[in-house]
Amino acid sequence: MGKRQQPQLNPATPTDDEFSLKATFPKIGNISAGSFNLVEPMNYLYIRIVKAKNLYGGEDHPEYDPYIQVRIGNYRASTKHIEKNPNPEWNHVFAFSKDRVHSSMLEVFVMSKGDERDDIKGRVWLDATEVPIRVAPDSPLAPQWYNLESLNNGMCVNGELMLAVWVGTQADEAFTEAWHSDAAGVSGECIVNTRSKVYMSPKLWYLRLNVIQVRDLETKDKNRTTPEVFVRVIFRDLMRMTKISVSRNHNPVWNEDLMFVVAEPFESPLVLTLEDKVGNKEEVIGKCLIHVGSLERRLVDKPVDPRWYSLEGPTKQPVEGQNGENNINLLTSKIQLRASLDGGYHVLDETTQYSSDLRPTVRQLWKQGLGVLQLGILNATGLSLMKKNAQGRTDAYCVAKYGQKWVRTRTIIDSTSPQWNEQYTWEVYDPCTVITIGVFDNCHLQGTDDGKTQDSRIGKVRIRVSTLEAGRTYTYSYPLLSLQTNGLNKMGELQLAIRFSCTSMFNLLQIYSNPILPQMHYTHPLSSHQQVSLRHQATQLLASRLGRSEPPVRKEVVEYLLDYDSNLWCMRRTLANCHRIKLVFSSLENIIKWVGIICNWKMPWLTALVHVILVILVLFPQVLLPGICMNFFVCGIWNYKTRPRNPPHMDPKLSCISQTLQRDLEEEFDRVPTTCNNQEDLKFRYNRLRLGAGHVQTMLGDLAAQLERMQSLLNWRDPRATGLFVSFSLVAGFVLYLIPLRIMFILLVFYMLRHPKLKSKLPSSPSNFFRRLPTRVDSLL
Structure with missing residues (x-):
């Protein structure tokens, strides 16, 4: 085998002009009074x-x-x-x-x-x-x-x-x-x-099924005294199972919660089967069918009353009664369930950072709308040729999603500069939401759907409503970026006009003090694993329902707008998140550098001024908090003139595209389970993942060690260190009682701001003492 070339960085290095947001000035006209005033009139x-x-x-x-x-x-x-x-x-x-x-x-x-x-x-x-x-x-x-x-x-x-x-x-x-x-x-x-069409998402519910117990269990083997019984629940193409009952008798108990996502109208029943694990086989003892529409709807966190359900025998042959009638083969065994439709939750069908709707399922818990969001999809320019045939062509259309309303523009045939000029309106209930607009290439023009052909992704745009000024019309051309295995590609530009109109500024400001999610998410929270699983269920259910419309919203379109695979790990997102943290702490780094300049007397006049200010704050402590508040006020007013005037857009630099390896992109677009057949690439991914996980493991270990050292101050794990700390605490208590707190504070600050000639290059005594405290790392294998 020849020597493999070293991986190269992604050649697609973004430039400010190519991937930046551009202001446009379309000829927007008032087509009709009060509506369609964000698009250019077309006759x-x-x-x-x-x-x-x-x-x-x-x-x-x-x-x-x-x-x-x-x-x-x-x-x-x-x-x-x-x-x-x-x-x-x-x-x-x-x-x-x-x-x-x-x-x-x-x-x-x-x-x-x-x-x-x-x-x-x-x-x-x-x-x-x-x-x-x-x-x-x-x-x-x-x-x-x-x-x-x-x-x-x-x-x-x-x-x-x-x-x-x-x-x-x-x-x-x-x-x-x-x-x-x-x-x-x-x-x-x-x-x-x-x-062009407008679609409404079906009403989604969380179905909570609490499997409690079974009484009078009837097993096929009458002599079996310790059955290993569990319950299997099937809804549509989903299957969930409880654990094997710990009480291995004829009255097994579970008390486990199983959750599903269901949509109105309720079409599929809930199928429960009681099974016994005999060796390597699973024998069905009985089953029960529950119609979802008959379940109780729960609006608060108060649990519903449990009910007993009869179990049918596994045989499909009807039992003939005394009068020649066919009776259902009922068992004496009954199963106790607590089943409900939880309408107090918001069914998460999107990632939380890109949510476009935060309302609960039931309309009774909805609050008053805050305003109206108007979107004008004007045109696109410079679209890439998506169909790689002899001539090449692009049949583009747009899909926008906000809340429960999906809209789709008409498909413009064979044009790389399509003109849509269509306008749509949504009601806004929370400003901290995001509208998503995606551009796709229509690959189903003749109505053929063989299950393999998919509409190609061209790009998408996200706009957060809270970043828009009320009453202002934003007309910008957004770059359509597509990340593929060969790097970042600019697929064209999409020109949009968007405006958020507020009905009541008081209600809009009041919403910032309310919880983001409905009350049920806090009183009866869902685990992170449940949230991910239920979000995938909701996405698949939405894709199934919207795919039955005419014209259909394709599954690949729904998954792309809802970021179905955003929870998968990739090196690029990890680097991007680290870069985001670094940008946030950049201001803190500047403060630390500024404090270092003061402590090291690199600017003597500034250090002397800080001494004077600290003495004033100590002598007049009542001006401390007002001074901090006035400082925030002055900084906010000073930054107003440099406030961002453009809505946010996808930034390739923030996404660390230029720092991504070709192997990283191939791994990011790989499916789970992997489809890569190259053993060398798989080995490289595995080794790199272990190295990255090792760094995270070390960081978590260091954090745990610092917390354990703080705990060791008083738990006498090191009797000499704890004795020193207790003795120091006693002496410090007497000193702080005799000396006023102001004097101690000013002496401490002066000690920290002493001249560098009076400072030692060795670590301080408190730092040395803290580092010598024991941790539980000695107990690890």
Whole structure:
């Protein structure tokens, strides 16, 4: 084997200009009063095809399968065909962008669906320049009947067509349901999953199941006196088990809590099986089915009353009764459960640092809204070509998530600079929340879903609401960054307009004193392991429910916006967190350096000034706390002029991209269990993980040793050291009683600020004494 090359740093080193936030100045117009004022107005030519009548009849006009085709310029769009109906109804809307249409002739054809080719049965011709402009989107335009004309001689033919044509903007109520020319290209196929939609997350509940005990246990082996019994709980594709009962008798007791995440409407039952472990096998004793919707809903931390449930036998054969009826094979054994739907919790479907909603499940515990968050998704520029075919193309769409509301823009076909100009609104209940906007490439344009094709990630943007000034409109271009195994790539830029409007400033300020999570999280807290497990359950449940919508929100989209795999370890995040801690302590380091300058008399005038200030504080201690408060006030006012004016964005430098090795990126994108087949890479990861864990182990050991030394001052582990400390405490008590505290404080400060010539380079006596105290490290193996 040849010599392996040394790992190189990631070549993608970010620059300030390439990955920075850029202010933009879009031509935002007031499309309609009070709404859609964060996006640029876009004019569309709307054609609503309602229905037709009397298309054929009699021997001269045979039956056919009619459908409508709209032609304007190079664009063609068609409705679905309806089989053998002379009076079909479509109620379909087409929207053509006025900027892309350069023709004044609008033709609407009634077509006949054929096996080889489609025939034209009639048409309606309209002048697009004379179409009325709909100024008020709230007042719908009434459709009217048009006679069909022959394509050859212009004579009227059999049948009439009801339609409406107008010019409107994206504020029109028909915008979301319309077929868009910019979302289907020139060919004009009516693709369903390219439309913009609004989705609502299902109501999520925590299902708490407390398995208490079983009475009158019936085992298959009547002579078995010490059964090893446990309970297996299955809900959907999840399975949880209790431990084997410690009381190995015919009345086993567990008293264990099992938790699941369920969503309304409740579709799957809760299946409990009582099993006995016999050797290497597990024998089913009985089972019980519980309908989730019948469980009691709990709003406070008071537990619900336990109930006894009957167990059915494991046999699937019905038992015939005396009257010939089929009875359920019930056992005399009963299981006691305490099952409830805990609505006082907030079901965590996101990581806590990126939460967009902190409300409990039940609406009765919700508080009043604080304001409105408006988001305008304007456009994107410089998107990378995601489909690596012969020509290359990108079919981009955006998905935004805040609270229980998900929104999806329409898909712009084959464009690296798509123009969406869509606006959405959310109600804000807590300002300390984050809205997430992701950009994806649509890989399901033809409606095919083989389970392997996934929508590609282009990038995402996070904006914390609390960092936005109330009433101000932010218009910025956010860089779309994608971290891949080959390094950091800039996929383009996304231009957004966002505004947070506050209804009551008093209520907004009051929320800062309230707990972040609902009361149940503090009175009956969940463990960290439960939080991670339940969050993964909630993510999978949301992906399943939203994937059943039309058009669906794909599983990979839901997991990307909710940061499904954020709990996995990687070297880059570890370095980034260490860098964050270093930045926070940088100000403390400056204070320590400043104190060192004063103590070492590097600036004698400053040291003398500190002596004077300390004497004043000692002689007049009542000015100490007011002076500290005034210092904070002056610092806050001084920093106001340098306050950040831009919303935060993803910073590659803070993420330590340039310091990441190629191996680190490969490990970060590896799955669990690993898919790496290179034994050398696996060995490198394992050895590095052991080295990193060794550093953490040493740090924890040092911290434990310092705490144990403090404990050893009074526990007489070292009788001489404890005797010295107790004697010193006695003498110090008398000295502090005889000498005023002010004098002792000023003498201590003067001693610390003594000139360097009077200081020794050796450690001080208290430091030497503390380091000599015993620890429990001697007891470790």
